[in-house]
Amino acid sequence: MQIHLAQSAGFCFGVRRAIKIARNLAASHQAVCMLGDLVHNETVIRELEAAGIRKIKRLGPGRNGRLLIRAHGASRRTLALARHHGYALVDATCPMVREIHRIVRSMDRQGRRVIVIGDRRHDEVLGIIGQIARRAMIIDHVEHIPWKALRRVRKAAIVVQSTQNLDRVLPIVERLKTRIADVRFFNTICKPTRMKQEEIKILPLQNDAILIIGSRTSANTKRLYEISKALNSRTHWIQSPEELDPRWFRNVHSLGITAGASTPETTTRAVIARIRALTRQGKK
Numbered sequence: 001m002q003i004h005l006a007q008s009a010g011f012c013f014g015v016r017r018a019i020k021i022a023r024n025l026a027a028s029h030q031a032v033c034m035l036g037d038l039v040h041n042e043t044v045i046r047e048l049e050a051a052g053i054r055k056i057k058r059l060g061p062g063r064n065g066r067l068l069i070r071a072h073g074a075s076r077r078t079l080a081l082a083r084h085h086g087y088a089l090v091d092a093t094c095p096m097v098r099e100i101h102r103i104v105r106s107m108d109r110q111g112r113r114v115i116v117i118g119d120r121r122h123d124e125v126l127g128i129i130g131q132i133a134r135r136a137m138i139i140d141h142v143e144h145i146p147w148k149a150l151r152r153v154r155k156a157a158i159v160v161q162s163t164q165n166l167d168r169v170l171p172i173v174e175r176l177k178t179r180i181a182d183v184r185f186f187n188t189i190c191k192p193t194r195m196k197q198e199e200i201k202i203l204p205l206q207n208d209a210i211l212i213i214g215s216r217t218s219a220n221t222k223r224l225y226e227i228s229k230a231l232n233s234r235t236h237w238i239q240s241p242e243e244l245d246p247r248w249f250r251n252v253h254s255l256g257i258t259a260g261a262s263t264p265e266t267t268t269r270a271v272i273a274r275i276r277a278l279t280r281q282g283k284k
């Protein structure tokens, strides 16, 4: 069986950068915390915890510790609260997410209603809407456009969660344009996401089966799975080699593989080694 690994598989530069910041900080300071997961991958989080970084769920007294702000960014309120509790902040927010924050603040100052296309509960989206005091609108699906609430909106600015699928975003933008007189649209889907999605629109057509590697909590991995599954029903999503099922490789001559933006290369390599072992066993 041939294995074709996507060129864009694995860490994006924002995740790589956040992990580097975290490791350097853990090496030089004690009492380092992260609020929630720095990136959405269990293996990475375990490694960071082993390096001495403590994961906290809620902000309490910081006791002069350092708080890592995750790659997805955080709301202004969270940052203010952390400072209030005495934390020194170390910002690992991806520069691409920071750019979305800048756009949102600037558009809000210009009096535009901010609309975010993205997953309602995702940390990145919460961080984006938390940049401004006025309530932003979140739209997660073309069928969920709040037409009633839009009646009073004359001027709007639309931004997009960095890991969204443009094919799902554009129909929402087109519909919004029919209702709002003055709309500015910023396609803030990041370049690594676009590259990954471009590849996963081709791989499923060129291979008998597809494997997507990444955490169940990873939004960009979920998107890769959805795109691939729509093109090739033999698409499987796993987090680790242990989840591989030998039956998936029956009559499969070529297998395409990609991995989410927060999946370590070590995981991808371990998955490939396990597939090789399983398919060798199958031949005996």
Ligand code: SF4
Residues within 6 Å of the ligand: 012, 013, 014, 015, 071, 072, 094, 095, 096, 097, 162, 163, 190, 191, 192, 193, 220, 261
């Ligand atoms: S997926 Fe994009 S926005 Fe998110 S961390 Fe990676 S590069 Fe940054």
